[in-house]
Amino acid sequence: MTNQPASGNNTARPEILGYIAARQTEVMILHDMLSALEYLDNEGACKNECTSLIMTARRMAHDLNVALDSVNLPDVEATK
Numbered sequence: 001m002t003n004q005p006a007s008g009n010n011t012a013r014p015e016i017l018g019y020i021a022a023r024q025t026e027v028m029i030l031h032d033m034l035s036a037l038e039y040l041d042n043e044g045a046c047k048n049e050c051t052s053l054i055m056t057a058r059r060m061a062h063d064l065n066v067a068l069d070s071v072n073l074p075d076v077e078a079t080k
Contacts, residue, residue, distance in 0.1 A: 019074050023067055030060045 037053050040046050066072060 015074050023064060026060065026064055030057055030064070033057050033060075 033053060034057055037050055037057070040050050
């Protein structure tokens with residue numbers, strides 16, 4: 001099974017696809033940051049740096065939540 005949409009079914013406008021792709025990139029960065037934090041925590045290393053990264057990750061998660069709220073999506077209509 002593939003995660004790619006069938007090209008004939010994709011009616012989203014490029015603006016919304018670009019917006020979603022940018023948010024997806026931010027989520028990948030957040031995921032990598034949290035993976036590094038988990039590793040550092042397991043090793044008992046870099047306590048001060050971990051605190052700073054946790055605060056940054058929390059801000060990123062909040063910003064992504066706001067950006068993906070349906071009222072904040074770009075104002076575009078699907079093509080028919």
